[in-house]
Structures are given as structure tokens and as C-alpha cells.
Amino acid sequence: MAEKMTKNAISSSPNKTPIPLMEIDNLVRRFGGLVAVNEVSFCVGVGEIVGLIGPNGAGKTTLFNIISGHLKSDSGVLRFNGMDITNMRASKCARMGIGRTFQIVKPLATLTVHENVTVGALLNNHSKTARDKAAHIIERVGMSDLMDKLSGSLTLESRKRLELARALSIEPKIILLDEILAGLNASEIEESIHLIRSLAVTDNLAVILIEHNLHAIMSLAHKIVVLDYGVKIAQNVPDLVVRDPKVVAAYLGSDD
Numbered sequence: 001m002a003e004k005m006t007k008n009a010i011s012s013s014p015n016k017t018p019i020p021l022m023e024i025d026n027l028v029r030r031f032g033g034l035v036a037v038n039e040v041s042f043c044v045g046v047g048e049i050v051g052l053i054g055p056n057g058a059g060k061t062t063l064f065n066i067i068s069g070h071l072k073s074d075s076g077v078l079r080f081n082g083m084d085i086t087n088m089r090a091s092k093c094a095r096m097g098i099g100r101t102f103q104i105v106k107p108l109a110t111l112t113v114h115e116n117v118t119v120g121a122l123l124n125n126h127s128k129t130a131r132d133k134a135a136h137i138i139e140r141v142g143m144s145d146l147m148d149k150l151s152g153s154l155t156l157e158s159r160k161r162l163e164l165a166r167a168l169s170i171e172p173k174i175i176l177l178d179e180i181l182a183g184l185n186a187s188e189i190e191e192s193i194h195l196i197r198s199l200a201v202t203d204n205l206a207v208i209l210i211e212h213n214l215h216a217i218m219s220l221a222h223k224i225v226v227l228d229y230g231v232k233i234a235q236n237v238p239d240l241v242v243r244d245p246k247v248v249a250a251y252l253g254s255d256d
């Protein structure tokens with residue numbers, strides 16, 4: 001039922017077909033006795049924005065780490081374009097088109113904004129092309145005026161934008177965004193919402209968005225997946241997921 005509704009929601013927007021780009025199939029990750037990700041499954045289609053929410057410690061970032069190759073899963077399968085990429089190295093995942101931001105932003109502080117983004121663009125391009133592509137991406141995220149600034153001197157808002165630019169620099173087919181709106185003011189959030197939507201609609205990027213800002217996630221996501229203690233407790237269109245009693249209980253900290 002949930003899956004049917006999700007598909008309807010996607011096909012209701014023009015020019016969108018639900019092609020499964022990434023299939024997350026029963027992924028499990030343990031840390032000692034703790035099951036941080038517990039048999040989680042869902043799909044992400046081309047041009048689809050999936051919201052990934054859940055209380056702190058629910059396993060959201062761990063799931064991102066598995067998908068981007070920064071962490072191995074204990075079991076389960078990850079498919080990208082139908083290919084089994086389970087536990088593939090991070091550099092290979094990036095080369096295949098899986099881009100990500102990190103919750104703790106970590107640009108190379110002694111490099112300029114342009115140099116930081118060029119490093120990512122070098123993955124698929126020679127140096128001159130990489131520099132040009134990086135400049136184009138920096139313009140796209142609205143940072144042209146900061147191009148030659150050292151990354152270490154940027155404000156939090158600009159570092160978040162740079163993090164997004166770095167994720168885009170590898171020319172991804174899917175981007176994993178880990179709380180990139182945290183710490184931004186209302187108008188910065190609106191600009192970011194506009195940008196993320198245009199990446200999906202104009203560039204057909206698949207997006208998985210971890211976000212605590214409910215307004216952003218409700219307005220962007222085609223579907224929302226909810227994790228609690230590593231388990232997927234709900235998946236549905238935004239309007240229905242926030243009314244799901246299991247989701248409400250998880251956020252209120254109830255045991256129900």
C-alpha cells in the first residue's frame with residue numbers, strides 16, 4: 001500500500017518515471033552488541049527525493065556511510081543501476097556516481113573554495129576541465145563571490161554550501177545529504193530547498209536527504225523513510241508519514 005502510494009506520488013509529477021536507481025535491500029550494521037542499522041530496505045528512483053528521518057542515534061548516518069562505501073555492512077545487498085555494489089570501496093562508489101556530504105563538515109581548510117571543489121572534479125576530468133567544472137558548480141550553489149577564499153575562513157552556512165558543491169563535483173547520479181540545513185537561517189534554508197529541488201527536477205539527480213527541519217523535508221520529499229533504533233518503522237508520502245502513530249511515538253520517545 002505504502003509503495004503504491006509512493007509510486008503514485010512520483011508519477012503525478014510530470015516527466016517522472018520511478019526507475020529504481022538505488023536499491024537498499026535488508027542492510028544490517030552492528031557495532032558490538034548494538035544493531036545500528038537493522039534490516040533496512042527501500043528504493044530511490046531517478047529524480048526522486050527521499051527524506052530519511054528519525055531520532056538521534058536512529059542509524060541515519062550509519063546507513064549513509066554504508067551506501068557511500070565508508071563503512072561495511074554485516075549483511076544485506078546494495079544495488080546501484082541494478083548492479084550489486086555491496087561493500088564497494090568509497091572511491092569506487094564516488095566514481096560510480098554516489099556523492100555525499102558529511103554531517104561534520106570537513107573541507108580542506110588550507111585550500112580555496114575553488115581548489116576544494118576541483119579536487120572532487122579531478123575524479124572524472126583532466127585538470128583544466130576539472131577547474132572549469134568546479135567553477136560552474138560553485139556558481140550553481142551560489143558561491144561565486146567566495147571562489148578564491150580559503151575554506152578555513154568560511155562561515156558555517158558557506159561551509160555547508162561548499163560541502164554540497166564537493167558532493168556535486170564528482171558528477172553524481174545520487175547525492176546523500178546529511179543535515180546540510182542545520183544551523184542555517186530561514187532565508188538560507190529557503191534558498192537551499194530551491195537548490196535541492198532543482199537538482200532533482202532539472203538534473204534528474206536522486207537525492208536522499210537526512211534532515212531534522214520538517215518544513216524542508218515535507219516540501220521536498222516524494223517519500224519519507226523513518227528509522228528508529230536502526231529499524232525502518234514507516235515509509236510513506238510526507239502527509240501520511242507524519243500522522244503515522246508509530247512515527248509520532250518515536251519522536252515523543254514513547255515505547256509503543
Ligand SMILES: Nc1ncnc2c1ncn2[C@@H]1O[C@H](COP(=O)(O)OP(=O)(O)O)[C@@H](O)[C@H]1O
Nearest residue numbers: 031034036054055056057058059060061062063
Ligand atoms: N563507529 C561507531 N562505533 C560504535 N557505535 C557507533 C559508531 N557509529 C555510530 N554508532 C552508533 O550507532 C547508532 C546510530 O548512529 P548514527 O548512525 O550516527 O545515528 P543518526 O545519524 O541517526 O543520529 C548510535 O547508537 C551510535 O552511537
Ligand SMILES: [Mg+2]
Nearest residue numbers: 060061062103
Ligand atoms: Mg547522523
